[in-house]
Amino acid sequence: xxxxxxxxxxxxVFNENTKAAVHALKDVxxxxxxxxxxxLLGPSGCGKTTLxxxxxxxxxxxxxxxxYGDTDITTIPPFRRNIGxxxxxxxxxxxxxxxxxxxxxxRVRKVPEAEVKKKVTExxxxxxxxxxxxxxxxxxxxxxxQQQRVAIARALVYNPDILLLDxxxxxxxxxxxxxxxxxxxxxxxxxxxxxxxxxxxQEEAMAIGDRLAVLRLGVVEQIGTxxxxxxHPQNAFVSNFIGKMNLFQGTIEKSADSARIKDxxxxxxxxxxxxxxxxxxxxxxxxxxxxxxxSVSPTKTDDSVPGKVGIIQHLGQFIRYEVNAAPEISERTLxxxxxxxxxxxxxxxxxxxSIKPGMGYFFPKENTSNE
Amino acid sequence: xxxKPRMKGKDITPFLVFFIPMLFLCIFLFWPLLNTFLRAxxxxxxxxxxxxxxxxxxxxxxxxxxxxxSLKNSFIVGISVTLLxxxxxxxxxxxxxxVKIPGKKLILSLGILPVIMPSxxxxxxxxxxxxxxxxxxxxxxxxxxPLGIQIPTIYGLGGIxxxxxxxxYPFVFLLAEGAFSSANALLEDSAMLMxxxxxxxxxxxxxPLIIPSLGxxxxxxxxxxxxxxxxxxxxxxxxxxxxxLIYFRINGFWDLNGAAxxxxxxxxxxxxxxxxxxxxxxxxQYDVVSSARSEIKQHEGTGAKVFATIFCxxxxxxxxxxxxxxxxxSFFTKWTGVFPEGFTFNNYIRIPKxxxxxxxxxxxxxxxxxxxxxxxxxxxxxxxxxxxxxxxxVLDMAIMAPFILPGTVVAVxxxxxxxxxxxxxxxxxxxxxxxxxxxxRTPYVYRSVAASLTQLNPSLEEASTIAGxxxxxxxxxxxxxxxxxxxxxxxxxxFSTLLQELSTTILLYGAKTRTxxxxxxxxxxxxxxxxxxALSVLLLVIVFIITYISNRSGKASLSSGLKMG
Numbered sequence: 018x019x020x021x022x023x024x025x026x027x028x029x030v031f032n033e034n035t036k037a038a039v040h041a042l043k044d045v046x047x048x049x050x051x052x053x054x055x056x057l058l059g060p061s062g063c064g065k066t067t068l069x070x071x072x073x074x075x076x077x078x079x080x081x082x083x084x085y086g087d088t089d090i091t092t093i094p095p096f097r098r099n100i101g102x103x104x105x106x107x108x109x110x111x112x113x114x115x116x117x118x119x120x121x122x123x124r125v126r127k128v129p130e131a132e133v134k135k136k137v138t139e140x141x142x143x144x145x146x147x148x149x150x151x152x153x154x155x156x157x158x159x160x161x162x163q164q165q166r167v168a169i170a171r172a173l174v175y176n177p178d179i180l181l182l183d184x185x186x187x188x189x190x191x192x193x194x195x196x197x198x199x200x201x202x203x204x205x206x207x208x209x210x211x212x213x214x215x216x217x218x219q220e221e222a223m224a225i226g227d228r229l230a231v232l233r234l235g236v237v238e239q240i241g242t243x244x245x246x247x248x249h250p251q252n253a254f255v256s257n258f259i260g261k262m263n264l265f266q267g268t269i270e271k272s273a274d275s276a277r278i279k280d281x282x283x284x285x286x287x288x289x290x291x292x293x294x295x296x297x298x299x300x301x302x303x304x305x306x307x308x309x310x311x312s313v314s315p316t317k318t319d320d321s322v323p324g325k326v327g328i329i330q331h332l333g334q335f336i337r338y339e340v341n342a343a344p345e346i347s348e349r350t351l352x353x354x355x356x357x358x359x360x361x362x363x364x365x366x367x368x369x370x371s372i373k374p375g376m377g378y379f380f381p382k383e384n385t386s387n388e
Numbered sequence: 389x390x391x392k393p394r395m396k397g398k399d400i401t402p403f404l405v406f407f408i409p410m411l412f413l414c415i416f417l418f419w420p421l422l423n424t425f426l427r428a429x430x431x432x433x434x435x436x437x438x439x440x441x442x443x444x445x446x447x448x449x450x451x452x453x454x455x456x457x458s459l460k461n462s463f464i465v466g467i468s469v470t471l472l473x474x475x476x477x478x479x480x481x482x483x484x485x486x487v488k489i490p491g492k493k494l495i496l497s498l499g500i501l502p503v504i505m506p507s508x509x510x511x512x513x514x515x516x517x518x519x520x521x522x523x524x525x526x527x528x529x530x531x532x533x534p535l536g537i538q539i540p541t542i543y544g545l546g547g548i549x550x551x552x553x554x555x556x557y558p559f560v561f562l563l564a565e566g567a568f569s570s571a572n573a574l575l576e577d578s579a580m581l582m583x584x585x586x587x588x589x590x591x592x593x594x595x596p597l598i599i600p601s602l603g604x605x606x607x608x609x610x611x612x613x614x615x616x617x618x619x620x621x622x623x624x625x626x627x628x629x630x631x632x633l634i635y636f637r638i639n640g641f642w643d644l645n646g647a648a649x650x651x652x653x654x655x656x657x658x659x660x661x662x663x664x665x666x667x668x669x670x671x672x673q674y675d676v677v678s679s680a681r682s683e684i685k686q687h688e689g690t691g692a693k694v695f696a697t698i699f700c701x702x703x704x705x706x707x708x709x710x711x712x713x714x715x716x717x718s719f720f721t722k723w724t725g726v727f728p729e730g731f732t733f734n735n736y737i738r739i740p741k742x743x744x745x746x747x748x749x750x751x752x753x754x755x756x757x758x759x760x761x762x763x764x765x766x767x768x769x770x771x772x773x774x775x776x777x778x779x780x781x782v783l784d785m786a787i788m789a790p791f792i793l794p795g796t797v798v799a800v801x802x803x804x805x806x807x808x809x810x811x812x813x814x815x816x817x818x819x820x821x822x823x824x825x826x827x828x829r830t831p832y833v834y835r836s837v838a839a840s841l842t843q844l845n846p847s848l849e850e851a852s853t854i855a856g857x858x859x860x861x862x863x864x865x866x867x868x869x870x871x872x873x874x875x876x877x878x879x880x881x882x883f884s885t886l887l888q889e890l891s892t893t894i895l896l897y898g899a900k901t902r903t904x905x906x907x908x909x910x911x912x913x914x915x916x917x918x919x920x921x922a923l924s925v926l927l928l929v930i931v932f933i934i935t936y937i938s939n940r941s942g943k944a945s946l947s948s949g950l951k952m953g
Contacts, residue, residue: 122855
């Protein structure tokens with residue numbers, strides 16, 4: 018029976034009391050449900066790996082509590098936590114064959130030989146390596162995907178309470194990565210172990226996770242399902258990390274669901290549920306729109322913003338137009354996906370872009386840089 | 389944000405393990421060094437007491453002729469040997485790496501031989517060849533006499549420099565060869581495509597990139613040359629250098645305080661050079677490891693090939709002459725003319741009789757010291773690399789200190805602290821020799837193990853911890869097996885160099901603790917060259933076998949061994 022894993026006001030400061038102090042985790046609080054596959058997602062340096070290593074006990078946290086069920090595991094040394102972990106480098110032992118690699122945690126626990134054999138066989142079947150186990154080679158001779166499976170088997174064999182996966186797919190090639198993430202999800206659901214999965218790849222996180230937490234600079238920005246994060250991002254950072262979001266500077270109008278882009282006589286209206294700003298009339302706001310929520314036109318319309326076309330890329334299902342508007346309107350290059358080529362628009366032309374009626378998001382104004 | 393003190397669920401074993409090596413270093417390295425340093429300020433012949441402080445010892449160094457000339461000689465020897473080694477080693481390295489000549493592998497493996505042979509054995513071989521009655525000298529004088537050229541004897545400063553250069557140039561040669569052959573060929577190709585000529589590329593690309601390697605090699609040669617005892621002891625006569633002067637002060641006058649003053653000056657010189665080298669080379673450290681290795685262009689012209697072959701052959705044969713000489717000598721009683729006289733197997737047959745005890749001592753001392761060094765060195769490397777407790781930096785520094793301490797200085801320090809005058813009296817015991825060996829050789833194992841630890845991904849050990857293993861279990865089942873090659877190569881290097889150790893032993897041995905190198909040294913002094921040669925050949929064969937086996941099991945061990953000196 019797996020239990021939930023919860024974090025309460027977890028802080029981690031590296032090099033505490035020195036000039037080089039780094040506040041890697043800031044008041045991190047959330048709960049992972051029993052048996053859930055939970056993804057920690059964020060750019061490098063966001064603290065996701067620190068949080069994972071703190072859960073394992075490889076780093077000790079500065080303050081706060083990490084609970085498994087009702088047990089405070091914060092001060093329990095790592096070798097008594099009963100955790101399984103898969104490392105980015107797999108960390109397989111080159112001096113042991115794959116059986117001994119997988120059996121390692123059982124040997125530590127002084128499990129009788131007959132049971133070791135049974136459990137290793139079971140877990141190797143679970144990860145689909147029963148054939149390899151018969152030859153029992155050194156892990157160094159295996160392919161990347163097989164090494165990955167051995168690493169997972171080794172982490173699962175002693176029925177850990179929690180499974181930690183630290184960028185487990187980063188060392189695999191693109192095709193294998195997509196296949197293995199399906200495998201990891203299958204194995205995780207079959208064993209029903211509460212699992213933390215760290216990645217910087219938003220596509221991977223959205224594909225594999227039951228829920229995701231997006232971290233930035235040690236702070237949890239938003240937690241939710243892939244669908245919630247994509248369709249209802251709470252701020253500009255999350256919106257731009259989970260998929261692409263074009264952002265415009267704007268001001269809230271009289272009603273909370275309409276805003277004016279900069280000083281232009283253009284008003285954008287949105288669905289109420291997409292407003293994450295405070296909504297006070299006159300306050301600054303970021304107006305967001307995903308590439309598919311915008312359109313490009315060679316002719317000026319009432320609600321369009323002028324810009325210059327950079328690169329036009331044909332990406333199969335759609336055509337991506339990169340457009341640069343005035344920097345005071347939008348700091349970064351806009352990406353707009355059109356279902357077909359727009360007649361009369363070439364690279365270097367001046368065009369007019371607009372947000373489709375009712376689409377778009379309002380976010381609190383903030384530094385929009387993506388670290 | 390609320391903070392509360394955190395109870396760490398750690399046990400104290402790691403700190404105990406940290407404490408024991410620390411204690412060993414404090415008692416047997418720091419205290420003796422401090423003791424020596426203080427003693428350097430005591431009047432000659434006075435007891436070790438803070439009331440007797442004076443600068444007499446140092447004043448003597450800069451006033452008395454014998455001291456002054458030793459200091460001068462040490463500098464001359466150190467600098468000349470370094471320059472000559474560079475002058476010979478760099479071109480030879482280039483020839484082997486960049487000119488298409490036959491037998492490269494053979495040249496490389498023969499090139500190592502002078503280094504693995506004890507230097508004092510080389511010195512007495514040169515006496516057979518170029519001594520007053522030296523065979524080579526007689527032959528050369530007969531050949532060149534009519535031209536008015538007289539070959540000087542090997543004795544004196546010139547001989548010391550010649551002999552040391554022939555012993556130490558392989559350090560430069562091997563490192564230069566490595567640097568020239570592993571330099572990124574793409575960098576040179578790109579320079580050539582941009583229109584640079586070969587000499588221009590050499591000057592602007594190749595040489596600047598290998599300067600760090602050359603700097604390291606030059607430093608190694610300088611420190612070895614200035615700390616070498618055996619060669620000046622055998623060839624010096626009344627020409628002294630600092631290490632032989634230390635020996636002379638202790639053996640001749642039992643003037644520990646005077647010896648300590650010289651030791652301090654000696655350490656200051658090597659320390660300064662090491663510091664300068666670090667400063668200079670650190671600025672020029674480049675990462676020249678290339679992922680896409682392309683073939684290095686080699687000179688193929690006949691002129692270059694002939695010149696390179698002759699150059700390498702001349703140097704190789706000259707540096708290997710001593711080995712050949714002692715092998716021949718070991719089968720004869722006398723060699724004072726052109727040809728050796730009195731063929732005999734007696735030199736070998738009598739070994740058990742006249743040196744049985746010494747062979748046992750050498751084996752026993754080296755083996756025990758190697759085992760203890762292996763444990764100490766591996767533990768320290770593991771602690772400083774992995775557990776990083778406070779004070780690990782001190783440990784790291786302390787462990788490298790013996791690198792700049794010449795063997796005679798270590799001996800002086802140990803005598804100064806433990807020679808029957810302190811709480812721990814160790815004079816003339818096996819223990820003091822074993823301790824001196826441990827102090828001097830721990831860096832070998834330490835470096836070798838630290839190198840394999842840095843290559844070892846920490847997640848291998850973390851994976852074990854997560855799987856539920858206590859750190860001792862992890863150390864035993866994961867760390868040790870994976871760093872075993874490092875431990876073994878460090879230990880082999882330790883063992884094979886300890887078998888030949890002379891400079892420390894010569895000040896520490898007693899009647900019961902004589903070793904083979906001591907026996908060879910006294911046999912040379914007594915003129916029993918046949919016996920000395922037979923014993924040397926025995927030692928050489930043992931060392932050669934050990935080195936050969938370790939080279940076969942791991943190519944990296946030797947080059948890393950060379951670098952650590």
